[in-house]
Amino acid sequence: MxxxxxxxxxxxxxxxxxxxxxxxxxxxxxxxxxxxxxxxxxxxxxxxxxxxxxxxxxxxxxxxxxxxxxxxxxxxxxxxxxxxxxxxxxxxxxxxxxxxxxxxxxxxxxxxxxxxxxxxxxxxxxxxxxxxxxxVTERLLADRALRASEAQFRTIADAIPQMVWSTRPDGFHDYYNRQWYEFTGVPPGSTDGEAWNGMFHPDDQARAWEVWRHSLATGEPYEIEYRLRHRSGDYRWVLGRALPVRDDNGQIVRWMGTCTDIHEQKRVRDELLANNRRKDDFLAMLAHELRNPLAPISTAAHLLRAAPSDPSKVERSAAIIDRQVRHMTELVDDLLDVSRVTRGLVELERRPVDIKGVVASAIEQVRPLIDARGHQLTTRMASGDVVVLGDRTRLVQVVANLLNNAAKYTPPNGALRVVVEVGERVALCVADSGTGIEAQLLPHVFELFTQGERTPDRSQGGLGLGLALVKSLVDLHGGSVTAESAGPGLGSAFTVTLPLLDGEALPASVLPSSGATPVASRALRIMVVDDNKDAADALGVFLGNLGHLVRVEHEPMRAMAAVGEGTFDVFVLDIGLPVLDGYSLARQLRVQPGGMGAKYIALTGYGSNDDRQRGDEAGFHHYLVKPADLDELVRLLQRA
Structure with a gap:
């Protein structure tokens, strides 16, 4: 139709x-x-x-x-x-x-x-x-403004030292600035999408994904530390951060992130934390070491109080106290020595020194410990004279510390070896067959507060300051010291190298003192002032046994009153006194008739250069640091 x-x-x-x-x-x-x-x-x-x-x-x-x-x-x-x-x-x-x-x-x-x-x-x-x-005018203008803004952003992002990156809302990485590619060394675009995670250390990848997915799911800021592969092939610690960019409706339209190289800061931070841990361990061990001698000293004091008339018990108690005080003195001396050396307060007496003689003296010092542990010690010395310019006492201290460590950290019946070789420099090696050193500890053995695990066999091993002192003293001599160990149980070797001194004459030998304490040839009138009653009374008894006339006071004002009652030849004063310190007390005693012609000896725990300078200004003739060498005090009194 x-x-x-x-x-x-x-x-x-x-x-x-x-x-x-x-x-x-x-x-x-x-x-x-x-x-x-x-x-x-x-x-x-x-x-x-x-x-x-x-x-x-x-x-x-x-x-x-x-x-x-x-x-x-x-x-x-x-x-x-x-x-x-x-x-x-x-x-x-x-x-x-x-x-x-x-x-x-x-x-x-x-x-x-x-x-x-x-x-x-x-x-x-x-x-x-x-x-x-x-x-399309508005659209074109907006596009142009956007392109200009993006160009400005890229310029700024490329100018800042941090790595900058950006992702779509779903986390797809589609932008990195120039610093990212310079740091990683990868071709542009190769880390787009999810390929960025392959740049992380394998141990950090799963954790980084987990944190990133959580931020994408919740919109929470992203922050994590991870190891990022550097263009050198090494992994460096980086701080990653990202924030969501939201539109007017609160929807996330982009993520903007940065990566900051924190490798050096993290290394320093970890090192500081490790140093703090070592310091805490050291302080705990120091308290333990200082408490150890107190128990036998306390026991000996009870024995003396219980049986003051039993000569054998008195002698045994005195021997215990003497040994433990010596041990405590060695601990404190180690602390003070390390403090003085590391702060640059030690001045070396530089003279030509025969290294073979240094080794012999060090072996003589450590021989009792070596023999007690049944070690076999062998030495091999270079032919001819081996002379360096240095402080003989300090060099003996270096070798003795190394030998002492070797003997202490080697199980009984072990082997010790000292080798001296000469090339462009003198090389002195102390090796042992002992417990060895763990790989992670090896780079730190010369640092303060560093010590390996303390076992019962090493419970009297001291404060672990010996190697720090060794390094400081060797550095002062213009030398170097290194440590080697194949690992735990495989022994260790320490090598000291020093500049060789050619054509120099060896120093004359110094005869050691006999160590005997002579009786005073003339009785001196001595006043001892110390607020530590036990220390003052013990020193008074010691000086009295030498034949001197001793008066002991514990308070500065009583000492001032006593000097008005008679004339004294010598004043032995503590510095840390209550009300009036030892410096002020010395100044006031020197203007009193009973103290004008006396010798003034400071006996104190303050031993810095500033303290000694103040002692000189106050008129002290001699300055002894506690616990003082009593033989030295006796010699000073003999000259007085």
């Missing part, structure tokens, strides 16, 4: 509807004939181009203007695209820059995009072409 033919009224209604739709369309529409002339434009077109009814521009476009013949459109590449539309192909024309001033119109410049669509007849031929224009 044939389709009904539309009536004239229907055709008018359709034409009217088309005209209404055409005019009210919210976008610019321009109809072109097949020869490129404009047939019709809608109101949106007029608004876009600033035209109105009666406007010469509009009249020109609707009558004389031919788009296919416009040389400006030809130059901009628009005509070629337009001809494709007239050939029957929908096309998007290049963006046109529109400056109203060129057309004598007011308003700002605009950018316009157009789509050309052919309108075909029943036979498929093109009868008209419809141009749809779109004002």
């Amino acid at each position: 044939a389709s009904p033919v539309p009536s004239r009224s229907d055709q008018l209604d359709t034409e009217q509807r088309f005209q209404t739709l055409f005019e009210q369309a919210p976008f610019s529409v321009q109809l072109l004939s097949v020869d490129g002339r404009t047939l019709r434009v809608n109101q949106a077109w007029k608004d876009l181009w600033g035209a109105h009814d009666g406007d010469p521009l509009l009249e020109f476009v609707l009558t004389d203007y031919n788009m296919l013949a416009d040389p400006q459109l030809e130059a901009k590449g628009v005509t070629a695209h337009l001809r494709r539309a007239f050939a029957g192909e929908p096309v998007r024309l290049p963006t046109i820059y529109y400056d109203p001033a060129e057309l004598g119109k007011p308003g700002a410049a605009r950018w316009v995009e157009a789509t050309a669509r052919p309108i075909k007849g029943p036979d498929g031929s093109v009868v008209e072409v419809m141009l749809i224009h779109e004002d």
